[in-house]
Amino acid sequence: MWGRVGGDALDLACLGAALTSDDARPDRIVAAMAAVAGVTALDVLCSQQLSQRAPQSRHVESSVAINRAPADLYRFWRDFQNLPRFMPHLRSVQVDTGQRSHWVAQGPAGTTVAWDAEIIDDRPDALIAWRSLAGADVDQAGSVRFEEAPGGRGTFVRVCMEYYPPGGALGTVVATLFGEEPGQHIQEDLRRFKQLMETGETATTAGQPSARP
Amino acid sequence: MKALCWYGKNDVRVATVPDPHILNPRDAIIKITTTAICGSDLHLYDGYIPTMEPGDILGHENMGEVVEVGSAVKNLRVGDRVVVPFTIACGQCFFCQKQLWSCCDNSNPNAWMAEKLYGYSPSGLFGYSHMLGGYAGGQAEYLRVPFADVGPVTIPDGIEDEKVVFLSDIFPTGYMAAENCDIEPGDTVAIWGCGPVGQFAIKSAWMLGAARVIAIDQVLERLALARREGQAETLNFDDKDIFDALTEMTGGRGPDRCIDAVGMEAHGTSPDALLDRVKAAAFLATDRPHVLRQAIHACRKGGTVSVPGVYGGVVDKLPMGAVVNKALTIKSGQTHMHRYMRPLLARIQKGEIDPSFIITHRLRLEDAPQGYEMFRYKHDNCIKVVLKPHDSVVPRPRSFSQ
Numbered sequence: 001m002w003g004r005v006g007g008d009a010l011d012l013a014c015l016g017a018a019l020t021s022d023d024a025r026p027d028r029i030v031a032a033m034a035a036v037a038g039v040t041a042l043d044v045l046c047s048q049q050l051s052q053r054a055p056q057s058r059h060v061e062s063s064v065a066i067n068r069a070p071a072d073l074y075r076f077w078r079d080f081q082n083l084p085r086f087m088p089h090l091r092s093v094q095v096d097t098g099q100r101s102h103w104v105a106q107g108p109a110g111t112t113v114a115w116d117a118e119i120i121d122d123r124p125d126a127l128i129a130w131r132s133l134a135g136a137d138v139d140q141a142g143s144v145r146f147e148e149a150p151g152g153r154g155t156f157v158r159v160c161m162e163y164y165p166p167g168g169a170l171g172t173v174v175a176t177l178f179g180e181e182p183g184q185h186i187q188e189d190l191r192r193f194k195q196l197m198e199t200g201e202t203a204t205t206a207g208q209p210s211a212r213p
Numbered sequence: 214m215k216a217l218c219w220y221g222k223n224d225v226r227v228a229t230v231p232d233p234h235i236l237n238p239r240d241a242i243i244k245i246t247t248t249a250i251c252g253s254d255l256h257l258y259d260g261y262i263p264t265m266e267p268g269d270i271l272g273h274e275n276m277g278e279v280v281e282v283g284s285a286v287k288n289l290r291v292g293d294r295v296v297v298p299f300t301i302a303c304g305q306c307f308f309c310q311k312q313l314w315s316c317c318d319n320s321n322p323n324a325w326m327a328e329k330l331y332g333y334s335p336s337g338l339f340g341y342s343h344m345l346g347g348y349a350g351g352q353a354e355y356l357r358v359p360f361a362d363v364g365p366v367t368i369p370d371g372i373e374d375e376k377v378v379f380l381s382d383i384f385p386t387g388y389m390a391a392e393n394c395d396i397e398p399g400d401t402v403a404i405w406g407c408g409p410v411g412q413f414a415i416k417s418a419w420m421l422g423a424a425r426v427i428a429i430d431q432v433l434e435r436l437a438l439a440r441r442e443g444q445a446e447t448l449n450f451d452d453k454d455i456f457d458a459l460t461e462m463t464g465g466r467g468p469d470r471c472i473d474a475v476g477m478e479a480h481g482t483s484p485d486a487l488l489d490r491v492k493a494a495a496f497l498a499t500d501r502p503h504v505l506r507q508a509i510h511a512c513r514k515g516g517t518v519s520v521p522g523v524y525g526g527v528v529d530k531l532p533m534g535a536v537v538n539k540a541l542t543i544k545s546g547q548t549h550m551h552r553y554m555r556p557l558l559a560r561i562q563k564g565e566i567d568p569s570f571i572i573t574h575r576l577r578l579e580d581a582p583q584g585y586e587m588f589r590y591k592h593d594n595c596i597k598v599v600l601k602p603h604d605s606v607v608p609r610p611r612s613f614s615q
Contacts (some may be wrong), residue, residue: 199319
């Protein structure tokens with residue numbers, strides 16, 4: 001919105017410059033300037049109000065093709081306690097009742113971030129959607145869809161997530177969780193999910209020898 | 214254990230490092246009995262491959278004895294002798310199931326790095342940069358082998374290491390290069406580069422029905438080996454213009470199938486080769502494709518150019534006009550190892566080929582740095598170096614005494 005205000009200022013400057021022209025018709029130009037000034041006032045007001053609002057939500061999306069049937073992938077994901085196996089930043093997921101669960105994620109330097117979530121949509125072998133409950137460290141909502149790929153070539157898994165990064169120290173923790181580049185972490189999580197579902201393990205070299213100290 | 218480690222351009226050393234151990238259920242640990250220095254290791258030695266880190270263990274032509282298996286490995290037992298393919302493949306992804314093993318989706322833990330450069334990531338490789346997995350190599354006393362239930366091929370007793378160790382890379386690589394030519398009866402196959410892969414490409418071209426094989430190099434002992442062992446006609450690019458010679462030899466038609474078994478560090482003194490050197494030195498291009506250009510230029514209309522030679526990044530001035538207007542087919546790829554190892558082992562067992570003919574030097578692991586230098590500069594007529602990490606009776610070559 002502040003961009004619009006800048007544009008308005010440019011318009012006003014041009015009109016002002018036009019006033020000095022020899023063949024200008026000052027009455028018309030002044031009328032136009034009054035109209036633009038009105039719009040500018042509205043834009044400034046609107047920009048101020050928007051700036052005061054809560055931080056904007058971030059939207060991340062990622063997808064992966066997995067050489068397994070949708071039902072297999074849905075079943076594994078629906079058991080949320082499996083998620084830390086391919087989302088290493090999750091320390092634990094505890095399923096309280098059928099719809100509610102408690103999530104604890106690892107932040108930097110031993111900090112943790114926790115939230116309660118509930119399932120808001122659940123279509124067997126096709127889709128799981130969730131959102132965090134009031135009081136969560138990170139307000140978030142997300143979904144994972146399992147679509148049969150054309151030609152019987154496995155499943156397309158698509159994740160959408162929306163989250164509201166909090167400010168302050170917690171914001172730093174959350175930035176570490178979700179990555180500098182939104183979507184980067186979720187893409188690596190999906191890659192590990194694929195590895196686990198196709199091969200039974202996730203590829204690693206952590207702990208192998210080298211001549212580095 | 215002791216291992217040959219990369220520290221930088223022209224700097225490899227034997228260091229003491231921790232022993233490897235099982236990290237995943239499908240891993241195995243093997244005690245290396247024979248390993249080798251590959252021509253593609255020289256691209257690392259010369260500093261041409263990005264994402265190497267000081268302290269990385271090299272070596273991807275490995276065989277040995279299984280000493281430990283992970284809980285999910287059911288087809289190998291401690292004590293089995295195995296040859297390990299240099300490409301690491303899971304066996305279960307879309308690509309492995311299409312037999313495109315070197316394109317495995319699941320074996321590169323650093324896939325995101327390769328995706329930045331190539332769009333999508335190929336399989337992980339042993340000892341060949343972090344972008345291609347960052348896996349420790351086997352020029353060492355022991356090696357961790359991921360997906361050991363899929364890759365390693367068990368070797369029966371009574372067939373010595375040196376006859377089978379090259380099933381780990383260069384024999385299948387030469388074979389796939391020839392297979393990618395789609396040789397038809399009567400075809401003339403021209404092969405640039407008479408290093409180990411070129412030598413196996415020559416033998417494989419005959420196996421696949423070539424009527425004539427022409428081998429091109431400048432190193433006299435390699436040309437001699439191509440004539441003696443490969444029964445090839447040879448051309449020395451120091452003596453002759455290769456395009457003119459090939460045209461003359463084929464009655465003006467050009468060779469039907471051309472193989473670039475040289476890759477990104479082509480030598481040569483033609484204007485384009487010299488310009489490539491300058492550009493690579495100034496980081497304006499990464500690869501020097503002089504041979505690839507010449508192969509495309511020389512190939513007959515409707516022919517095939519097969520590229521087993523390694524390219525890493527970006528090449529400049531590729532003559533696409535010749536590719537399009539002569540209707541050429543270009544085929545390439547890291548070798549789909551798992552496709553070829555068993556059939557080629559069968560050929561060795563039947564006595565159709567003894568791959569040990571290329572070995573010129575046998576060294577202890579401790580002498581591997583001198584082995585690299587000798588291989589790099591082709592001293593002492595060096596064509597292929599094998600290393601014996603556990604064999605204390607391997608003599609030191611006389612040239613190492615100083």
